Amino acid sequence: MKGEQGMQRVLSKVAIVVVAVFAVTSGCALLEDERTAKGRKLYNHYCMHCHGESGQQQEGFNWGRMPDPRPRDLSESEAMSTFSDKEIFDTISRDMRDTTLQEVLDDENYFAVSTMPTFKYTLSEEELWAVVGYVRTLHGGSLTFDVEGRKAELESQFKAVEAAHDQAKQAMDDALAKQEAEEAARAEAEEEAEEDDEDMDMEDDEDDLEDYDEDEEEIVLPEEEAYEKVAEQFEAAKSALENFTKRPKMTQIARPDLTVTEPERVALEEKGKSLYYDKYGCNGCHSIGDVGGLVGPALDRAGFRLNDTWVYRWVRYPQGMKKHTRMPNLGLDDQDARAVTAYLETLRAPKPDKPIPPPE
Ligand code: HEC
Ligand code: HEC
Structure with missing residues (x-):
């Protein structure tokens, strides 16, 4: 009797584990399918004209019209699998650089083909990873980069900086309030001293004022400096997190004055x-x-x-x-x-x- 119960308990535990594992893996598979589908849509819109529907050379209508080096075969597994997910990501998300400069061409860590456009300023980071995932399927692979992990990392970085930001702001506000109180006290004391000083003539008075103004300008509290630094990090972490899910947005470009000599x-x-x-x-x-x-x-x-x-x-x-x-x-x-x-x-x-x- 005891043995049978124990066995049942073990079996039900196994069942729970099996169900849980199934739920987790199929959940991931669902996410992955969704991501790949999104990646295919983006690829067909932004990449296919040059790289072809299945990534093969001469397939895209623009392929034959491009200067050398023309796009490589993205369906060719042997060469493509030597690139990491991150390397492919970096190729499609970078700053364009002047390929007339020797140091750009010599930089082995940098992809410098001017006719492969960057999508850094067009797509969200999540979309870029979706495209990388789709490119992987073109040569029979799949994305191994942990996209959800990357998002979680950005979120926790943001939360940490946000806390530091709030703390620094509080410290700065306190310090400013203290400074203000001290100044008020000092002004009051000076006023009293002036009232006492019967002999003061105009010239001296002006000198005093000048000195006072100069002093005033120089005071930047260390708390203000510290806050400025954290505020910068805060903005960076905020936009990194925003750019993960949202496409980069610029404010409307103002009309320029283009007159030149x-x-x-x-x-x-x-x-x-x-x-x-x-x-x-x-x-x-x-x-x-x-x-x-x-x-x-x-x-x-x-x-x-x-x-x-x-x-x-x-x-x-x-x-x-x-x-x-x-x-x-x-x-x-x-x-x-x-x-x-x-x-x-x-x-x-x-x-x-x-x-x-x-x-x-
Ligand atoms: C205007 C044509 C053009 C468009 C649009 C384009 N590419 Fe490219 N791509 C190129 C050229 C040219 C190269 C450089 C030759 C090469 O290495 O394949 C290249 C290279 C690549 C490479 C190979 C990188 C390497 O290390 O050799 C990948 C991956 C790639 N592109 C992906 C994409 C993806 C994804 C998109 C769309 C989001 C895209 N490309 C859009 C022209 C284009
Ligand atoms: C990946 C391909 C691609 C690249 C790279 C590209 N363009 Fe374009 N460009 C287009 C497309 C597509 C249009 C048509 C816009 C539309 O209606 O959606 C366009 C439109 C234009 C137009 C308007 C043309 C007209 O007659 O209405 C100008 C000007 C232009 N591009 C200049 C440039 C310049 C300058 C560069 C380089 C800094 C550049 N483009 C890079 C694809 C590209």
């Missing part, structure tokens, strides 16, 4: 041309004449067709003007956007001849 303009155009090809790889997606990609419109006549203020705002923040455009935000700063805009203004190819209408 003639020599400045010539230098800008030259710099812009170099940035167009060697840093941002715009030619991977846009054509000028017979060369360049077909993902975006041809830019031969951009100088005639497009207003420079509009171009500046577009290249800095395409998503601000058209939410789901296939053109990623490549992270151009003000200076680079001015230069690229100046270059596009020089593109003034003649109108193509009207095609001869077919005979009736």
Whole structure:
């Protein structure tokens, strides 16, 4: 009797464990499927034109139009499995760098192909991991990076910094209140002293005031400095956590004043041309004449067709003007956007001849 009960107990424990393990693994599998499906959707929208539907070369309509090095075969397991999840993540989420600089090309830790665009400024971190997971399936693999763990890490980092931030703020407020009270007491004491001092003449009075002002400016409490530092960390942790689930958002780009002197303009155009090809790889997606990609419109006549203020705002923040455009935000700063805009203004190819209408 005793033995049988013990056995039953063991069996029911086993059953609980089996059910629990099943629930956990199928829960994960569900999450993973959802993530892969999301990754496929994003890949088809942002990557397929260059990399092909199944990741093979020559498959995407833009593949043959790109300059060397053309996209490698993402379905090729032997080479692709040598990259870690994090390495693939870094390739699609980085800052574009000027490939005319030798130190950029020499940096083995950095992926420097200008025509592979960055998605750092376009997608959320969660979406980027979903894309990496989908890329893995193209060569028969799966994502091993712990995405949920990464989110938990960002959350706990944020909570820790938030606590430190609140503490530092309290300390600063206390210190400021104390300082204020001390100053009030000192002012009161000085007033009393002045009233007592019958002989004081105007000049002395002015000197005193000057000294007092100088002293005032210099006082920065250590608590204020400490708070400023923590506040910076707080903002960084907050935006890291926000960027995990939300796409990066910029404030609307203000209309720039693009007037420059003639020599400045010539230098800008030259710099812009170099940035167009060697840093941002715009030619991977846009054509000028017979060369360049077909993902975006041809830019031969951009100088005639497009207003420079509009171009500046577009290249800095395409998503601000058209939410789901296939053109990623490549992270151009003000200076680079001015230069690229100046270059596009020089593109003034003649109108193509009207095609001869077919005979009736
Ligand atoms: C404008 C065309 C273009 C688009 C769009 C594009 N890529 Fe690429 N990609 C390239 C080029 C060019 C390379 C460099 C050659 C190479 O190594 O494959 C590259 C390389 C890669 C690599 C290989 C990295 C390595 O270390 O060699 C991966 C992975 C990749 N891209 C993923 C993506 C993903 C994911 C997307 C969409 C979110 C995407 N690419 C969008 C052109 C593109
Ligand atoms: C991954 C491909 C891709 C890259 C890289 C890219 N673009 Fe685009 N671009 C597009 C697409 C697609 C459009 C069409 C926008 C739309 O309607 O969604 C576009 C539109 C434009 C337009 C408006 C053209 C018109 O006639 O309306 C300009 C200007 C432009 N891009 C400039 C640039 C510049 C400059 C760069 C480099 C800094 C660049 N693009 C990089 C894909 C790309």
